[in-house]
Amino acid sequence: MSTLVIVIQIILAGMFSLSSFMKLKRTPSMVQHWNEYRYPMWFLTLMGLGELAGVVVLLAGFRFPALLPYVGLFFVALMLGAIHAHLFRAKHRPVMAVNAAAMLALSVVMIAATW
Numbered sequence: 395m396s397t398l399v400i401v402i403q404i405i406l407a408g409m410f411s412l413s414s415f416m417k418l419k420r421t422p423s424m425v426q427h428w429n430e431y432r433y434p435m436w437f438l439t440l441m442g443l444g445e446l447a448g449v450v451v452l453l454a455g456f457r458f459p460a461l462l463p464y465v466g467l468f469f470v471a472l473m474l475g476a477i478h479a480h481l482f483r484a485k486h487r488p489v490m491a492v493n494a495a496a497m498l499a500l501s502v503v504m505i506a507a508t509w
Contacts, residue, residue, distance in 0.1 A: 399408075
């Protein structure tokens with residue numbers, strides 16, 4: 395496995411762990427954004443659990459690299475949804491979607507490097 399893939403795994407694991415924690419703890423900023431997206435609160439929990447499951451599979455990818463393209467596809471789907479939520483549902487300024495776009499890009503690079 396290449397150093398690039400390992401670095402991407404670490405970055406994605408850190409970012410999605412933080413995001414999952416914020417969703418599952420229902421931090422005030424996350425609840426505020428979720429209300430702006432106009433999604434139900436149970437969906438916040440579901441997304442937090444989904445991100446956490448993705449992190450577990452991402453970490454398992456250190457032992458089983460064949461899992462990485464699949465978790466990458468999962469993260470791509472999540473980040474496309476996040477970008478849509480920011481830009482179209484909440485009508486945030488584009489800068490609010492930069493983190494999601496960066497995680498999307500890293501996921502695509504990981505898929506390309508491991509498929």
